[in-house]
Amino acid sequence: MRRHDREVTDPEKIRAVIDGCGCMRIGFIDGDEVYIVPLDFGYIENGEKYTFYFHGAKEGRKAELLKSSPKVGFEADAKHEVVGNYEGCMCTALYESVIGTGVASIVEDDGEKRLGLDAIMKHAAGRVGCEYNAHAFERVCVFKVECTQLTCKIHE
Numbered sequence: 001m002r003r004h005d006r007e008v009t010d011p012e013k014i015r016a017v018i019d020g021c022g023c024m025r026i027g028f029i030d031g032d033e034v035y036i037v038p039l040d041f042g043y044i045e046n047g048e049k050y051t052f053y054f055h056g057a058k059e060g061r062k063a064e065l066l067k068s069s070p071k072v073g074f075e076a077d078a079k080h081e082v083v084g085n086y087e088g089c090m091c092t093a094l095y096e097s098v099i100g101t102g103v104a105s106i107v108e109d110d111g112e113k114r115l116g117l118d119a120i121m122k123h124a125a126g127r128v129g130c131e132y133n134a135h136a137f138e139r140v141c142v143f144k145v146e147c148t149q150l151t152c153k154i155h156e
């Protein structure tokens with residue numbers, strides 16, 4: 001990272017940044033195009049290794065790409081604000097963000113699917129101990145991105 005002074009390596013601070021992010025953008029490689037899709041997310045942290053969970057339809061472009069192109073990039077951010085003196089464009093953007101790469105896969109195991117949905121509900125809706133309608137549970141696709149690299153940057 002060029003601006004080392006803005007790089008965050010403290011795991012607790014990284015967790016706080018991720019907790020503050022509303023949605024995560026997943027970037028898929030689709031042939032000679034890039035497909036970026038914003039999604040609600042949750043996560044499970046094991047040591048300093050993050051697994052991000054998402055849910056959606058079993059059909060559609062991202063569902064197809066999950067099978068054919070599992071290497072993904074991701075980005076999430078929070079606290080974006082442009083501040084400073086607008087005269088002479090002496091202003092700057094404040095933000096907190098994470099960027100990384102990972103390997104995406106569909107969660108097939110029902111136990112892990114429930115854990116993934118729990119993580120999404122906790123992060124996206126602040127809800128714990130959710131019960132899931134059996135039909136909806138069966139219909140939804142839960143997928144995960146196992147992080148291979150993650151960097152965090154704060155400009156405050």
Ligand SMILES: Cc1cc2nc3c(=O)[nH]c(=O)nc-3n(C[C@H](O)[C@H](O)[C@H](O)COP(=O)(O)OP(=O)(O)OC[C@H]3O[C@@H](n4cnc5c(N)ncnc54)[C@H](O)[C@@H]3O)c2cc1C
Binds near residue numbers: 023039055060061
């Ligand atoms: C903040 C936010 C949170 C979201 N959270 C979720 C979530 O948790 N789960 C979920 O399934 N979806 C979520 N969505 C919707 C998501 O971005 C996609 O629209 C949806 O998942 C369908 O993706 P798909 O690849 O199946 O698209 P398809 O239905 O297959 O459509 C393909 C084409 O539609 C266009 N398209 C698809 N999505 C969008 C979009 N969001 N904006 C503009 N054009 C689009 C693109 O051109 C794409 O090539 C969220 C959207 C936003 C903005």
